[in-house]
Amino acid sequence: MRTSEYLLATQKETPAEAEVISHQLMLRAGLVRKLASGLYTWLPSGLRVLNKVAAIVRDEMNKAGAIEISMPVVQPADLWQESGRWEEYGPELLRIKDRHQRDFVLGPTHEEVITSLIKNEVSSYKQLPLNVYQVQTKFRDEVRPRFGVMRSREFIMKDAYSFHIEDESLEQTYQRMHQAYCNVFERIGLEYRPVIADSGSIGGAVSHEFHVLADSGEDDIAFSDQSDYAANVELAEAICTETRPDATQALTQVSTPGAKTIAAVAEMLDLDTKICVKTLVVAADEESGHKHIAIVLRGDHQLNDIKAIKHPLIATPFTMADEKDVTEALGCGFGSIGPVGLDMPILVDRSAAACADFVCGANEDDMHYTGVNWERDVTDFEVVDLRDVVAGDASPDGKGTLQIRKGIEVGHIFQLGDKYSKAMGCGVLTESGKHQILKMGCYGIGVTRIVAAAIEQNHDKFGIKWPMAIAPFEVAIIPMNMHKSHRIMETALKLYADFIAESVEVLFDDRKERPGVMFNDMELIGIPHSIVIGERNLDNNQVEYKNRMTGEKTLINIDEVLAFITNQ
């Protein structure tokens, strides 16, 4: 490709709306343009990257035994009513009507369509298991599209669906997909982690998310420094390895005027927040017969409401108690609550339960207790895992300690069970002639999001540094003053022809631009290899090679350039 015949579309200035680096660079490097909120046009360079990602995904899917199909973006509402998601899904589901006033949706995902298809096409156990996939445009009417294609409304996703009679078969396919996903991210060359994910409302289901590690990620990932353990912080179990020391202090009430936060109490008493304990009051589940439930956490820890909701005493959705109610019931404000003598069920986090001689509110404004001890001063309580893990916690699998990094979710695999097949009556006849509802798995990869994630992980102040596997071009030819020098033009044209002959994807910058402009554009776009042709080096029959990823520069004999690049 010659730049003079190409839509390079690079920009010097960053549009004001771009917040994260990948969004800025995608705009500046001419990869995408915004059409409307959450809707993007893919320009030539961007599309090249996108197609490469998709090609790798397809290849790994095919290798893992999945078969490609393609389903419509527009789907009839009936299917969604059948599965129950017409009501469940909420405003993210874009609903439209056709000219006959029939309801349709723009597919945010394709479980309904595929289940309906398999129901009609597959009738015998002999045809199973089956794993089909597509690379398709999805539409989710996001509340708040942001970060460019990272969270857009229209996006491209690879989604696969598998169908099974036996759980073991589902488990097998699930493992195969897990491996295929690892292969995909390995091949693209991204630092990633498969992460244990929320099984959600569908009970007992197994689920993993695949995260690309990047500081701009929207999720916190906890992972062990010594094992494969990795989990979303929302899910990661907080285990407490400390045992509670014996009580050494007497329960003492102290005055703490105006100290309403743990930080203030700790400072006033000149203590570590670790031995201060905070007590939160939350709404109780209606059937518990209580109004409020107390949750006790160590001062330096944060409540994890996803874990809290799982406790039968706690109301769903999770709600903090109203301060007025609490003040009425306990006679003190939020800042002075403590478990001592508290008349409500008390749930204590494991780490808080390991504290001895600790500080807590005295259930009286401006008063706290010091030297508090479990069993002795508070007898009725339950110990539960209620907090977010923090860096340095012991890994739940017993190996190593946890670290926390930000991650971008780029894949999600799921053992669905029979939620859709049951609702839609998708089953086959078994060997014994009985009709049986199928088990399903579903497996998604955000193809467009991978492009953004790859940039988040690979960039510098000059621009993008594409991993070779998904670079829009492999090599750039940058001739200095070609339009004034015959031998430079000849060399450039010869090299260009050679690369094309060898099927090397080459971008030949034949614009009548100053060298700096060309250098900057090629670096911004992030082409892995550059060949700079200039008079000086040509005198020695050499050109300069530059590696975008490493910054390394070397002189190469012209005759060896082709071999040098193809050997990379």
Place this chain on the structure above:
RNA sequence: CGGUGAGUGGCGCAGCUUGGUAGCGCACUUGGUUUGGGUCCAAGGGGUCGUAGGUUCGAAUCCUAUCUCACCGACCA
């Protein structure tokens, strides 16, 4: 959905308080100059100021409505 802010050539912005029918930088066109890191000089083209209505002799500027976009918010004793 709530809060905040913004809509002025393709992009980034100024002008608005103190109404007098638009300006700067980048980009673009032409000529010259320069040529290993976004040259310099000159001459140009392009916007009616998100939209609708109102006030006024006169509105980008004041008022009302509306649309769009961005950022923040679901973090706590």
